[in-house]
Amino acid sequence: MKQDKAEKIIQKAERKAAKAAKQVELAGKKAEAAKQKQAARAEKKAAQVAKNAEKKAAKHAKKAEQATKKAQLAAQKAQEKQAKVAAKIAAKALEGEEDGAGGKKKKGKKKLLLILIPVAVAAIGAGAFFFLKGGGEEEEAPLEPIPIPLEYLLNEVPITALPVTGDEVLVYQEEVPPEPPAEPEAQDGGKDEAGTPGEDGGAPAGEEGGEEEPAAAPAEEELGFTKILYRYEGLKNPRSLATAYAAVMSTEDAGFSLVDETLLRIDPPESYGESGSLQLARNIPAGEDGTGGGVQSLLLSWEGTSCSVLLDMPEGRVHDPKPEAPVSGSTRRGLSDLEAIHPSKLGLPGESMEAYSMIPQEGSVRIAGAVCMRVNIYSAGNQFAGSYFLSNDGKLYKLDEAANAVVELEWE
Incomplete structure (x- = not known):
């Protein structure tokens, strides 16, 4: 009796094990299918990006070829024109040789001109070569889309990214370097451009009593933070996406606040337009060693079907409005x-x-x-x-x- 019961328990356990194994096998097949689907999607997207890049490269190559032909034609015409001028001057020089003694000076002058003509032709040819080699301002290479980010990294601190999905959405990332500091105005030290003494009577450099001490090298100004811009294109409703993201990032867990340009906390407006912007910021405490800290800022802008997120580390602190001065007893209501x-x-x-x-x-x-x-x-x-x-x-x-x-x- 007990043996029958034990066999039933064993059979039941075997059936459960077989069922579990089947479920594991099915889950493995689903995972493999999902992996293959994701790989195929990524391969398709990469192929599309490569195709677009090839089209752009072919377009630029065609433009470069056309520019090369134009430059070669211009150089050829310039050489022909200079050759005609040289031949005309040479003919006049030969005529001058027949004028006798009075024409010797003229002859020498014509020879000098003939020497200068090949130099001018060489200079024109060098200019054409410089143009053909891309001596002008080069066109910036177009940005390539990146995978949709799940997190932003701002000063090595991860931040939840804009929640975007869909193969039709393209994301571009670029750096926004800080503006260079304004150059200080040059001081002439009382001298004019020729180095002569100014109205203050100072002697020019190099003469006794007029030697100037070498100016101290200006201190190198620390460059500002290099901002990071993420641009999303192909969105269906960027306004709703940006405002919903701002609401989530303004929760206590995320720690961001809606601020103005002075990092003052403000109340959200009643509504947003089809195009607009808003700024989120939060204070980051410094580490135990005193490093790090500061302010993290996210500037969201949207218009049409695109939205951008600008990551920055501005100076200052996120702060509340100053408390208003207490009103007088005559106006207070209770x-x-x-x-x-x-x-x-x-x-x-x-x-x-x-x-x-x-x-x-x-x-x-x-x-x-x-x-x-x-x-x-x-x-x-x-x-x-x-x-x-x-x-x-x-x-x-x-x-x-x-x-x-x-x-x-x-x-x-």
Whole structure:
């Protein structure tokens, strides 16, 4: 009896093991299929990029060939023209030899001109060669798209990247070097361009009493941070993507805040346009050795079907607005004023606030930059009548729960 039971348990275990093995095998096949699909997609994308690069290279090669032909034709015409001029001058020189003694000077002059003509022809040929070899300003190579990044790396600190998917989206990355510092104005030391003494009577360099001390070499100014720009093209709704990303990055976990150009924390606007920009920033604490730290900034811009993210490390600190100066007692409004107001001013029925109870709430909120206290009002029977806010600058607001917004009310 026990043996039969044991055999059943063994058979059951074997069936489970076989089922698990089958599931593992199926999962392996799915993973292999997904891997092959991803590899095929990557290969297709790489082939498309290579094809585009070949087209661009062929286009540039054709332009270079046309420019070469033009330069060769121009050089040939210039040589022919100079040869005609040289032949004409040579003919005049031969005529001058027949003028006798009076024409000897003229003859010498013509020979000098004949010597200069080949030099001019050589100079023109050298210029044409310089043009053909690409002596002019070279065209910058077009940027190649990169794989869609999952993270940005700003000063070796990873940051969650813009959440973008889709084969139709192209991403480009480039560096934005800092602007060079302005050059200081040159000082002539009281001398004109020729090195003669200026109006102050200073002697020119090289004469007694006029030697100038060598100017100290200017201190090398530290260059600013090299910004990193990510440009996304082919997006369906870049405005929604950017604003949703800003909302996620403004959470406590991410630590970013919406700021203005001075790194002052600001409230988000009520709406964004089809094209626009916003800046996110956060403070980074320095390490135990005192290195690192600073501010990380993400400048988001969008327009049409494209969006860009500019990574920067600006100077300064992300900060809150300065607290407003306390208002005078004559303009301050409090619970006593709210108790004395007519209910109609609050959108409530009745002739007196005595029929209502007011319960201040813990904490405070900020409305239009002012700190406000929230007060919930209840009618008879403990029925909720509404939420109101008293600001420290004497303003009164009512919460519109349907619109999830506040409306300013008049006291009088």
